[in-house]
Amino acid sequence: MSETKKYTYPKSLSILKFFWNAEAIRKNPIPFHHRFFEKYGDTFSVRLNRKRYLLLSRDKEVVEYILRKNHKNYYKSKIQTDYLSKYLGHGLLTINGDYWLQQRRLIQPAFHKKKMEQLVGLMQKTIEKELEALPLQQETDVFPIMNRLAFQVVAKSLFHVSAADETLERLQYIIQQVQEFLVKEVRLPHKAWWFRLTGQVKKHLDLSLESRAILREIIEERKQSQENHDDLLDMLLATRYEDTGEPMTIKQLIDEITILFVAGHETTANALSFTSWLLANYPEVQQKVYEEAIKVSEETDNPIEQIQKLEYTKAVIDESMRLYPPAWITDRENLEDDTLGNYHIRKDTLVGISFYELHRHPDYWEEPDRFMPERFLGENKKKTAGVYYPFGAGPRLCIGLGFAIYEMVLAVAHLVKHHSITTQKESIKLNPLITLKPLETYVTFEKRVKK
Structure with missing residues (x-):
């Protein structure tokens, strides 16, 4: 033109x-x-x-x-x-063009369905551990619980037993602080001079450097190790570029792992928090999830087979992400x-x-503000094509989609199987940062009595 x-x-x-x-x-x-x-x-x-x-x-x-x-x-x-x-850093989330395509092709095999299935056992153990000591019979903000759960799942899947809990907690803190400041910079560009003058930019760049140093140490230790950990870090270290046969540099590994932490934990934490709150508000839906979880656990103890059979639970998560898409x-x-x-x-x-x-457009959705998991079951699901994008679309479709779905289905099923969830809050506050974050998601957990 x-x-x-x-x-x-x-x-x-x-x-x-x-x-x-x-x-x-x-x-x-x-x-x-x-x-x-x-x-x-x-x-x-x-x-x-x-x-x-x-x-x-x-x-x-x-x-x-x-x-x-x-x-x-x-x-x-x-x-x-x-x-x-x-x-x-320059990872899949922040790069374009030929370099993005090169990195996507390199990393994609690590997130192949068969590879993800190798991580499911570890994922399940982490979820069970994080949910075994929930605060009972008191109003509790569910987001910090799900945020820690999702971070631990990503961390254990990446590093298995390579990093101490205090190290992971420090990484989680840094990522949260940097993300919140990023949003300020993006939404208030006219205040850039003030952020520099007051030292806020330097403070957060220093935090970023600290997180990179932590990751570098973990990677260096792993490269020296002769053990096989069957985690994502092992998979990423084993990748090779088709044209050169060379592995990623440590800088590239740090960039990609940082992106995996940022994109892979808070989005899931948000979705699990919104889902928990919705289940608390819709006891009839929660009951169906409970009945399905009991039925499926009686049929098989294989987590992959359980995920495949937990169709209603998956529909609940889909509907939750329709109403509150983490990548909003x-x-x-x-x-x-x-x-x-x-x-x-x-x-x-x-x-x-x-x-x-x-996701809430009245031309595309019947009763768009209503929570209806049935939209994502059977023939109804066909109606969602082209208007439902919880993980993006096209070549940029989230590389961790399968990982996130496995994690969320296992977490919701386990949570509802062992706990009932109630709430006094009929509405929820939103904090749209890079991801859509819930505020004051207060619920009450009760242990289910085994019959």
């Missing part, structure tokens, strides 16, 4: 209105997004300067086009490649001018895709 050709964009939100609400949007953009979608349509724009636009969409055709049909023209935005990589938004930038629906957009347009809004 030549420079003389006219560019067209959807209805535009005033940049003044956008910045007027900047602080409130930073704290929780979801209500603002919904209001703007209702007012301006399923795709709207914000004009950032004379040539630069921001688009936000919940239109399924736009989403399909960007993530699948023309994905080669849409790279991860500089928000992810620049801001995130500054702290998290993603963004892309187009490399070349493009036609997006009825609009002709200039290259380097920033396009945000709201999975949260897409």
